[in-house]
Amino acid sequence: MLNQKSPGMKLTTKIFLLLVVWSISILGLTAQNIAGIYQTDFNEMTIQQNGSSITGTYKHANGRIEGTLNGNTMTGWWYQSNGKGRFIFVFNDDYSAFTGKWSYDNAEPSSVWNGKRTSGSSGFTTQS
Numbered sequence: 789m790l791n792q793k794s795p796g797m798k799l800t801t802k803i804f805l806l807l808v809v810w811s812i813s814i815l816g817l818t819a820q821n822i823a824g825i826y827q828t829d830f831n832e833m834t835i836q837q838n839g840s841s842i843t844g845t846y847k848h849a850n851g852r853i854e855g856t857l858n859g860n861t862m863t864g865w866w867y868q869s870n871g872k873g874r875f876i877f878v879f880n881d882d883y884s885a886f887t888g889k890w891s892y893d894n895a896e897p898s899s900v901w902n903g904k905r906t907s908g909s910s911g912f913t914t915q916s
Contacts, residue, residue, distance in 0.1 A: 820857060822883050824908020829901050835908075866890060875901060 823837040833846035833853075842855045842862055853875065855864020862877040876897050877888035885904040889897035 820860065820879070820883055822857060822862070822879060824905050826886075826903035827906050828903035832906075833903060862886070873897075877901070877903070 821837065822842065823835055826833045826835065828846065830846050830848040830851060833844055833851075835842060835844040835853075837857070840857045842853070842857055842864065844853045845851065846853070849868035849870050851866060851868045853864055853866050855862045855875070855877075860879040860881075860883070862875075862879070864875060866873055866875050871892055873890055873892040874894065874897050875888055875890040877886040879886045883905075886902065888901040888903065890899050890901045891897040
């Protein structure tokens with residue numbers, strides 16, 4: 789009789805386990821979606837996303853970016869006809885805008901590079 793659980797306890801345990809499995813599956817199916825067009829301090833930028841890998845182009849000095857998204861932070865490199873360097877963009881909660889910094893070459897990014905989404909998906913997307 790010591791190992792027997794009441795019917796209410798069994799039901800509570802089953803519901804708890806279902807909630808855990810559901811939560812894990814939801815977390816595995818959603819990801820940040822930052823793909824779209826942004827108006828930035830360096831003119832219009834178009835961002836493409838493939839998982840955590842990010843590429844993009846922007847209308848300033850033939851600019852392009854390559855980076856990695858980790859949570860709400862994207863880090864990477866920018867390339868232009870007149871140079872290259874590092875950048876860090878931190879997106880807001882719904883991924884509709886970012887505050888960023890950039891630098892030349894390997895220097896620590898410290899100059900302002902902000903942007904706001906003007907079109908494209910926003911927030912989270914379902915992975916297939």
